[in-house]
Amino acid sequence: xxxxxxRGQAPARDFSGVLLAGLAEDGGLYVPETFPSLSREDxxxxxxxxxxxxAARVMHLFTGTSVPFATLQRLCREAxxxxxxxxxxxxxxxxxxxxxxxxxxGPTLAFxxxxxxxxxxxxxxxLAEQGAHVTIVGATSGDTGSAAIEAFxxxxxxxxxxxxxEGRTSAVxxxxxxxxHAPNVGNIALAGTFDDCQDLVKAMFADVPFRQELHLxxxxxxxxxxxxxxxPYYIYAALALGAPERExxxxxxxxxxxxxxxxxxxxxIGLPVARLVVGxxxxxxxxxxxxxxxxxxxxxxxxxxxxxxxxxxxNFERLLFELLDRDTAATxxxxxxxxQSGRMAVPDAAWHRARTLFHGFRLDxxxxxxxxxxxxxxxxxxxxxxxxxxxxxxxxHPAGHGVPMVAMATAHPAKFPDAMEQATGTxxxxxxxxxxxxxRIERFSRAPNDLAAVETLVRATVLRNAA
Ligand SMILES: *Cc1c(COP(=O)(O)O)cnc(C)c1O
Numbered sequence: 443x444x445x446x447x448x449r450g451q452a453p454a455r456d457f458s459g460v461l462l463a464g465l466a467e468d469g470g471l472y473v474p475e476t477f478p479s480l481s482r483e484d485x486x487x488x489x490x491x492x493x494x495x496x497a498a499r500v501m502h503l504f505t506g507t508s509v510p511f512a513t514l515q516r517l518c519r520e521a522x523x524x525x526x527x528x529x530x531x532x533x534x535x536x537x538x539x540x541x542x543x544x545x546x547x548g549p550t551l552a553f554x555x556x557x558x559x560x561x562x563x564x565x566x567x568x569l570a571e572q573g574a575h576v577t578i579v580g581a582t583s584g585d586t587g588s589a590a591i592e593a594f595x596x597x598x599x600x601x602x603x604x605x606x607x608e609g610r611t612s613a614v615x616x617x618x619x620x621x622x623h624a625p626n627v628g629n630i631a632l633a634g635t636f637d638d639c640q641d642l643v644k645a646m647f648a649d650v651p652f653r654q655e656l657h658l659x660x661x662x663x664x665x666x667x668x669x670x671x672x673x674p675y676y677i678y679a680a681l682a683l684g685a686p687e688r689e690x691x692x693x694x695x696x697x698x699x700x701x702x703x704x705x706x707x708x709x710x711i712g713l714p715v716a717r718l719v720v721g722x723x724x725x726x727x728x729x730x731x732x733x734x735x736x737x738x739x740x741x742x743x744x745x746x747x748x749x750x751x752x753x754x755x756x757n758f759e760r761l762l763f764e765l766l767d768r769d770t771a772a773t774x775x776x777x778x779x780x781x782q783s784g785r786m787a788v789p790d791a792a793w794h795r796a797r798t799l800f801h802g803f804r805l806d807x808x809x810x811x812x813x814x815x816x817x818x819x820x821x822x823x824x825x826x827x828x829x830x831x832x833x834x835x836x837x838x839h840p841a842g843h844g845v846p847m848v849a850m851a852t853a854h855p856a857k858f859p860d861a862m863e864q865a866t867g868t869x870x871x872x873x874x875x876x877x878x879x880x881x882r883i884e885r886f887s888r889a890p891n892d893l894a895a896v897e898t899l900v901r902a903t904v905l906r907n908a909a
Contacts, residue, residue, distance in 0.1 A: 443506025445472040445666060448763040449777070450770025457508035458568040461561075461667040462576065464660040470774065471759050472666045478503035480677075480712035485686040488677065493530035494518040496681075497560070497674040503711065504670040509567060517567065521559040524549060526873055531556065531675045533682055533848070536821050540836055541848045542829070543679045550618050551854035551876070552749070553701065554589035557671035561661060562593030562600075569599040576659040577904055578602040579646055581639035584611050585749050585853070588618035590661050595624035601656075601907055603628035603900045605639040608888065614857055614872075614879065621882035628903030629886035630896060638891050645893050652897055656904055663700040664756050672704030673711075680713055683846040693719035693803070693836030693849040695828045697750035699728065699757040701850060706761065706799075715799075717841035721831040722804045723747045728755055732802030735793040737786035746807045746861040747827040749852070765792035803835035810834075814865040824870065826855040826862060 445460045446452075449470030455463060460472040480503070488496050498518040502511050509517075522530045527547040534542045548555025569576065578600060580590060587604040594602040604619060608631035620629050632639050643660075647653055661668065680690040692715065694702040702720050709715035722729045723745040731737040739753045759777055765788065766772045780786040788796075805813065810827050813834045818824055825833055829851035836849035855862050855870040863869045872879060889895045 443478070443504060443508070444475040446475045447471065448473055448759050448770065449774040451774070457505045457667075458572070461508075461564060461568060461665065462574075462659055464662065464665045468774070469777075470770075471664050471757070473760055473763060474504070477707075477710050482686045482712075485677070485681065485712065489681045493674070493678055494522045496678045497522065497671070500674040500677055501560070501670060504666075504673075509564065513567060517563040518560060521563055524559075525555075526875060531678060533679055534823065536817075536823055536833065537837070539840060539845070539847055540833075541679070541683065541846060542823070542825075542833060542851045543675060543848050544851045545675060546851060546854040546857075548589070549592045550585065550588040551857045551873070552585040552589060553850065553852040554585050555592070556675060557668040558589040558593040558661065560671045561665070561667050562597055564667060565594070565600055566597045575599045575657055576601075577656040577900065578659050578661055579605075579643050579900060580660060580662060581605045581636065581643045582611070582619070583607070583636040583748060583751075584615040585857075586662070588615055591619050591622050591627055591629075595622045595627050597626065601626045601628070601904045603630065603903050605630045605632050605642060605896070607632055607634055607636045607639055610636065612858070612860070614859070617879050617882065617884060620884035620886045621879065623883075623885060625907045626903075628899065630899055631886050631888050632891060632896070633888070634891040642891070642893060642896050646897060646900070649893070649897070656900065662756075663698045669700060669704050669707065669757070669760075672701055673708050676705050676708035676715075677713055679848050680708075680715070683848070686712075686714055689714040689716040689841070689845050691715065691717040691719070691836070691841035691845050691847045693721060693832045693839070693847060695721040695747065695750060695832040695835070695850065695852055696728065697722075697725070697752035697755065699755035699761070701852070702800075703757045703760055709799075716845050717801060717839065718799055719801045719803050719832075719835040719839045721835040722802070723750050723810070723827075723831060724804070724806045725751050725753060726802075726804040727753055728758070729802030729804040731786075731788070731793075732797060732800050735788055735790065737780070737788060739784040745827075746810055746858070746864075747831060749828060750831070761796070762788065762792075765795055801839045803831070803838060805831045805834055811861075811865040814862075818866060824855050824862070824866070825851060826853050826858045828852045
């Protein structure tokens with residue numbers, strides 16, 4: 443199984459290589475050189491299997507010879523054993539043709555755990571094989587940082603340091619990062635914004651001596667390992683609802699186009715998917731593209747669904763590459779122009795092709811709060827803002843009679859208590875296993891918005907762990 447860059451100027455790598463590399467050297471994203479495929483027989487054989495087994499079979503298509511199948515089965519069993527629901531990613535029916543798939547039963551209550559719990563174990567396995575060590579650095583506005591820390595805490599051969607903007611993440615999100623006490627974890631509260639945090643991470647990667655000294659690595663949403671690990675739950679849901687004999691549709695609240703890209707990959711390898719609804723909040727670049735081929739960057743506005751407050755959807759490049767018939771030169775040119783002009787010129791034919799499968803949907807904060815109330819009154823189901831956008835998008839764009847629509851619920855309501863209180867008047871309770879989050883001791887360092895100061899703190903984490 444080999445992976446190539448969407449921009450055609452980076453070396454091809456195997457799964458282990460793309461897992462550790464993240465971004466390709468030419469600025470492109472790694473994609474399979476040829477997609478694997480699942481036959482209808484393969485799909486039928488997975489019906490009724492536990493989630494971890496479905497995950498192992500699907501991941502095996504992408505890991506190739508990098509990870510033996512028996513190892514993959516063990517890693518998947520371990521990754522999902524700690525989830526708060528024995529079905530791992532259960533389905534809940536809301537209406538005759540509408541289901542929710544709950545992806546938030548992992549340790550940090552957001553769907554990032556679905557991929558990150560497996561990624562932590564895959565990193566450890568691959569690094570042990572290679573006798574290597576890495577330092578993962580990342581910036582977070584909330585969910586990614588906590589899921590990554592939870593997944594990598596205490597693992598051999600990995601140090602992880604996460605920057606968050608001081609005072610700008612929710613208390614739940616911050617505490618999920620700062621109350622994990624392991625020698626290989628560093629938390630930095632930066633005097634600055636999320637963009638400052640991201641710029642500092644980029645600057646650390648650009649500091650070549652520092653990058654080489656600490657063997658920097660990243661687990662942001664463009665890492666192919668994360669996309670691959672998000673494919674199994676689409677297959678798991680579809681099988682439960684009658685695939686491959688029956689087509690299914692998915693509605694996905696997305697910002698970086700990562701989760702919905704995984705749904706596209708599931709279809710690409712053989713799952714019968716009739717429609718994909720792409721949900722946005724007021725930061726609606728994806729909806730504007732799908733409605734009118736308008737992929738133009740506007741300012742990011744804060745919303746009640748902060749994990750989707752994104753204007754440049756980094757994973758879109760992978761779909762663009764396919765829409766352009768895998769033309770690496772055209773992909774590179776389109777992306778470079780986009781960065782310069784703030785507007786992406788997608789040829790009309792490619793745009794029309796995208797619209798045969800994808801439907802855009804947007805919901806602003808006022809509408810989202812109203813929908814949360816309406817859904818709760820009608821069904822008793824309580825959805826937080828990100829999930830609500832997915833559910834409302836699915837209800838608004840059904841794929842046709844007899845095609846089940848599955849909306850992805852990406853976070854537990856207790857992760858966004860302020861928004862839930864605004865919508866419903868009550869603050870949801872944390873699940874029992876997290877109930878003492880507010881009593882736990884927090885540990886983090888503060889840093890000014892300065893590269894040298896942050897690099898010193900990253901190095902200190904690595905040295906402390908080595909001692
Ligand atoms: C990260 C996140 C999203 C968006 O995921 P993409 O990778 O951008 O598709 C949606 N909802 C929640 C709760 C998230 O944490």
